[in-house]
Amino acid sequence: YLVGVGRADCTGPVAQVPLMGYANPDQVGGGLLSRLYSRAFIVADPEGSSRVVFVSIDIGMVSQRVRLEVLQRLRSKYGELYRRDNVILSGTHTHSGPGGYFQHTLFWITSKGLVRPALSSIVNGIVKSIDIAHENMKKGRLFINRGTVENSQINRSPFSYLANPESERNRYSSNTDKEMLLLKMVDEDGHELGLISWFAVHPVSMNNSNHLVNSDNVGYASYLFEQEKNKGMLPGEGSFVAAFASSNLGDVSPNTRGPFCANTGESCDNPQSSCPVGGAAMCMAKGPGNDMFESTRIIGQNIYLKAKELYEKASQEVTGPLSSAHQWVNMTSVSVEINTTHTVKTCKPALGHSFAAGTIDGVGAFNFTQGSVEGDPFWDQIRDQLLGEPSNETKACHSPKPILFSTGEMTWPHPWHPDIVDVQIAAIGSLAIVAVPGEFTTMSGRRLREAVKSEFDSHGTQGMNVVIAGLCNVYTHYITTYEEYQVQRYEAASTIYGPHTLSAYIQLYRGLAKAIALNATQELPRGPEPPLFNVTSLTLLPLLSAENAPASKTFGDVLEEVRPEYREREVAEVTFVGANPRNSAENATKHNFLTVERYSDISSSWHVVLNDASWDTRFYWSKGSRGQSNVTIEWHIPAGTEPGVYRLRYFGHYKKRLLFRLITIPFEGSSSAFQIT
Numbered sequence: 001y002l003v004g005v006g007r008a009d010c011t012g013p014v015a016q017v018p019l020m021g022y023a024n025p026d027q028v029g030g031g032l033l034s035r036l037y038s039r040a041f042i043v044a045d046p047e048g049s050s051r052v053v054f055v056s057i058d059i060g061m062v063s064q065r066v067r068l069e070v071l072q073r074l075r076s077k078y079g080e081l082y083r084r085d086n087v088i089l090s091g092t093h094t095h096s097g098p099g100g101y102f103q104h105t106l107f108w109i110t111s112k113g114l115v116r117p118a119l120s121s122i123v124n125g126i127v128k129s130i131d132i133a134h135e136n137m138k139k140g141r142l143f144i145n146r147g148t149v150e151n152s153q154i155n156r157s158p159f160s161y162l163a164n165p166e167s168e169r170n171r172y173s174s175n176t177d178k179e180m181l182l183l184k185m186v187d188e189d190g191h192e193l194g195l196i197s198w199f200a201v202h203p204v205s206m207n208n209s210n211h212l213v214n215s216d217n218v219g220y221a222s223y224l225f226e227q228e229k230n231k232g233m234l235p236g237e238g239s240f241v242a243a244f245a246s247s248n249l250g251d252v253s254p255n256t257r258g259p260f261c262a263n264t265g266e267s268c269d270n271p272q273s274s275c276p277v278g279g280a281a282m283c284m285a286k287g288p289g290n291d292m293f294e295s296t297r298i299i300g301q302n303i304y305l306k307a308k309e310l311y312e313k314a315s316q317e318v319t320g321p322l323s324s325a326h327q328w329v330n331m332t333s334v335s336v337e338i339n340t341t342h343t344v345k346t347c348k349p350a351l352g353h354s355f356a357a358g359t360i361d362g363v364g365a366f367n368f369t370q371g372s373v374e375g376d377p378f379w380d381q382i383r384d385q386l387l388g389e390p391s392n393e394t395k396a397c398h399s400p401k402p403i404l405f406s407t408g409e410m411t412w413p414h415p416w417h418p419d420i421v422d423v424q425i426a427a428i429g430s431l432a433i434v435a436v437p438g439e440f441t442t443m444s445g446r447r448l449r450e451a452v453k454s455e456f457d458s459h460g461t462q463g464m465n466v467v468i469a470g471l472c473n474v475y476t477h478y479i480t481t482y483e484e485y486q487v488q489r490y491e492a493a494s495t496i497y498g499p500h501t502l503s504a505y506i507q508l509y510r511g512l513a514k515a516i517a518l519n520a521t522q523e524l525p526r527g528p529e530p531p532l533f534n535v536t537s538l539t540l541l542p543l544l545s546a547e548n549a550p551a552s553k554t555f556g557d558v559l560e561e562v563r564p565e566y567r568e569r570e571v572a573e574v575t576f577v578g579a580n581p582r583n584s585a586e587n588a589t590k591h592n593f594l595t596v597e598r599y600s601d602i603s604s605s606w607h608v609v610l611n612d613a614s615w616d617t618r619f620y621w622s623k624g625s626r627g628q629s630n631v632t633i634e635w636h637i638p639a640g641t642e643p644g645v646y647r648l649r650y651f652g653h654y655k656k657r658l659l660f661r662l663i664t665i666p667f668e669g670s671s672s673a674f675q676i677t
Contacts, residue, residue, distance in 0.1 A: 248445025
């Protein structure tokens with residue numbers, strides 16, 4: 001094959017934009033723990049005529065808006081080379097990235113609308129990572145390996161899982177998929193290029209009290225692998241690209257100690273995930289660490305170590321043709337043949353009451369409980385007044401789900417949920433990447449993989465390695481099995497196209513697999529193209545305005561100085577007169593908020609040893625009154641740090657009024673030098 005890899009920053013605004021994932025409007029960005037990246041991989045046949053592009057992006061999910069804008073940009077740049085059928089965009093599902101990159105109204109509620117700078121940085125980052133991969137294509141080889149990851153996940157809806165048939169459950173040793181599938185890429189001389197790992201776990205080690213933008217546990221795994229291979233480079237630099245992509249993680253949590261009542265400390269592992277005192281709002285899952293930062297590192301390290309072992313031992317070469325199949329499908333009315341006599345249908349999208357409960361990884365706001373198959377008259381009344389009552393048809397279609405939001409019947413100012421959804425499979429030799437538009441639960445994913453594999457088998461393509469890539473192309477929430485749907489916990493309440501959603505997807509993906517196996521992908525109907533809504537920016541974000549430094553101070557001045565001396569495992573901390581970090585995101589494509597620098601006696605100069613992409617640094621922004629704000633930079637000094645003289649630097653931009661317009665002015669600040677002993 002010809003192989004190319006690329007990585008580009010897609011972090012966007014790290015302040016004031018709500019973070020996407022927990023749907024908690026109070027969880028607004030207030031700084032940076034680690035940068036977000038788009039990682040692109042292109043595989044082409046030696047003539048370069050057929051290609052497959054897989055992109056894993058450190059964002060909550062790929063939205064329809066992101067996908068459509070990326071495809072537009074690729075078409076104008078590359079013509080018909082990179083298209084809807086051969087480009088897969090997959091979100092890692094971190095819950096700590098900026099939101100606001102959606103065109104459907106539901107997602108505006110918790111993201112303060114459509115935030116153009118957030119959307120643009122994601123689209124630009126994806127396109128740039130593909131550009132870099134495209135420019136770096138060289139002859140290469142691919143190897144595949146698989147293995148088991150231990151101590152890194154639990155099923156967060158075990159009572160739903162138990163609703164699946166016993167005969168089916170008995171075929172599996174666990175209620176989560178513990179297998180990691182890894183694709184290793186080297187050039188023809190054996191030089192390492194990169195890897196993609198697929199593993200099913202929610203990147204929610206960082207909980208909904210976090211305000212620092214970061215890529216969570218899987219992002220930390222990427223960071224460790226890339227730091228290991230790009231020796232001597234700063235984080236985010238170097239040619240080796242390691243993507244830790246999402247899979248069927250719907251009911252899979254990294255918070256391995258399970259759910260406990262925050263107030264009493266007792267377990268709340270019950271069908272309602274509810275506590276005797278304080279109800280569901282008190283039931284939270286705990287990770288393996290002492291705090292969320294440590295839990296993120298422990299889970300990320302587990303995933304990284306398994307990937308490293310699989311990478312080093314990968315010997316099964318991937319060979320064979322490249323092909324891809326894609327369709328747009330109106331998911332609101334798919335007819336599914338269950339058997340020869342029985343046909344069922346999917347529904348217009350709707351969310352159930354338990355959607356508002358959230359999960360043990362992030363509870364909802366109003367003490368809704370999971371597993372409610374009855375509506376609540378109080379909330380139903382409010383909903384009917386504000387948003388309108390669901391139609392009888394939609395109620396019947398979604399039964400036994402009590403509908404909270406009938407999003408498929410809500411169209412102001414734009415539709416609240418997508419009707420038209422992407423289904424897509426890309427085959428690289430013996431590897432079939434099944435790109436799914438949401439979060440399949442463990443058992444849903446198993447059924448889908450099995451169906452796709454048997455479809456390949458029955459049309460003469462034996463021995464395919466089928467992997468699910470999650471959160472691709474458009475976000476449609478969750479996909480549970482029919483049996484799990486009956487229990488109506490969070491994942492089922494969020495299965496928006498009704499109880500037969502999974503059956504419909506299995507039927508559709510079987511069709512794609514068959515087309516690939518029979519070399520008939522050209523004959524697949526394209527389906528109805530999704531609309532690109534005419535909305536460029538519509539946001540409740542505060543406007544950027546002129547900023548001030550306190551009296552007798554200027555931007556970048558130190559307010560609280562570092563100590564003169566630190567030891568390893570301590571935290572060096574400095575506070576500056578700061579300015580809104582959004583100014584920087586809107587002014588510079590590649591902005592670094594901070595550096596850690598070490599003094600070299602030999603050259604009598606300072607050398608950058610860490611940047612803001614490092615997981616050992618934290619950048620906090622806090623807004624004060626009268627246009628003032630502070631920035632605090634922390635360096636959590638790791639064990640093994642070389643002794644010597646160091647300093648922390650801050651780089652920002654402030655807004656100043658000049659006559660009748662605002663101009664943006666760059667500035668910087670530095671701590672005093674300090675010693676590490």
